[in-house]
Amino acid sequence: MRFEGKVALVTAAAQGIGAAVARRLADEGASVVVTDLQEDKLGEVAAGIGARALPLRVDVTSRDDVDAAVAAAVERFGRLDVVVNNAGGCIVQSAPEDTTDDDWRAQLDLTLVGASRCIQAALPELVKNRGNVVTISSVNGLAAFGNIEYSAAKAGQIAMTVNYAARYGSLGVRFNVVAPGTIRTPNWDNQPDTLERLSKMYPLGRIGEPEDIAAAVAFLASDDAAWITGHTLPVEGGVLTGPTVLNPALSKKEYPGH
Template sequence: MARLEGKVAIITGAAQGMGAAHARRFVEEGAKVVLTDLSEEKGSALASELGENSLFIKQNVTSAVDWANVVGKAEEKFGPVNILVNNAGITMAKSILETTEEEYRRIVDINQVSVFLGMKTVIPSMQKAGGGSIVNISSINGIVGGAVGYTDTKFAVRGITKAAAMECSHYGIRVNSVHPGVIATPMVVQEDTKAAVEEFAKHIPLKRVAQPEEVTNLVLYLASDESSYSTGAEFIVDGGITAM
């Protein structure tokens, strides 16, 4: 049997990169998937490719109203939600002295507040479903230091994951965080950063960056019932960077 047969999933930031890889695999594994993103053109195209077991909804993940709309439409189309993958996020690589308050608040809203809003909105739906799995995508910068703004928010995702796991365990809802290293997504391998990424890859113990599908394998495990005894934990997929 498919590993997500009968499950209903919401994946944010699903129009490209890791989110798109997760969506494709989830549908292959039997899930009905709601894809959300601000990129309507790419998101709609992917949903069309994936067929009747997918639905694209344009969403601003920092909006509580948008979150209510997404969960409501997911239930209307497919039924109560079993899986939430909080994948949407942005990067920022500025020093603390160069970062404006506006820029800082923006990355906090997108990377951190959106995770709170997503969990708060989806938990009642998961209660109706009799339980569920929430997978929050953090980063290795939620384990070790990095740029201000990005690191702070990814540590926050790690923290809220643990707090929510404690609170939601008696609902039958598991909450875990995934911490990718350098992944070959459009955001990472764009022309102005490609050379720097290739140089950094030489210092990764496995000597390469990961493909999005390698993160998907881990996210799929956490979304499925195979990880039924895992909650409040960090799962690192970084080629060995944090072991150095």
């Protein structure tokens, strides 16, 4: 019950990683403001949590929506301690040479500026309660996995986090990042063959589950991580270690414990 008496706000919480994070924090005692644009699915997540959930339709590209969400959290629960920036996505599908300025603006506004909006709105409460922010970035922000615009926005989240951590650390507010690899979310529902292929890239032999990310978020948002700030925690099954060809299957004869 690391979050008993605390209040968290999770963006893009209707499914996938956001829903798993909301459930994990609630399971550990938090009251949770769950926000998304998908109101029907959001209601299902909130219903599963119960009276300690507040579902809100929020568009993180709207400052009015974000400000209203923080105000509603404080009005309903009396405080705000944790913000989990999960909203984002790869919205640019064109080749890099065909990407327009509007494409870039849309990608950055959703993924990078949207996260900053949430931080700005919550800062007075976070300072008051010595709270913290966990932003869900990606391994795309750490290495070259394609999707240039998305990757740049995710790398921007990491740089933003480091700077927020340096600026507000003396006020007791912490800022950290979780950088997932491939996670089994509804975005992949119609691509099981792709997930099977991608799993072979990972030294641990599988892609990630939303609960893998939720566990990392819960750690960084809790007092167990009280002396950790400005940190990026990759949760990625080892994909950043290098090509899986360097990790061949080991025979039982050569390695008797395997």
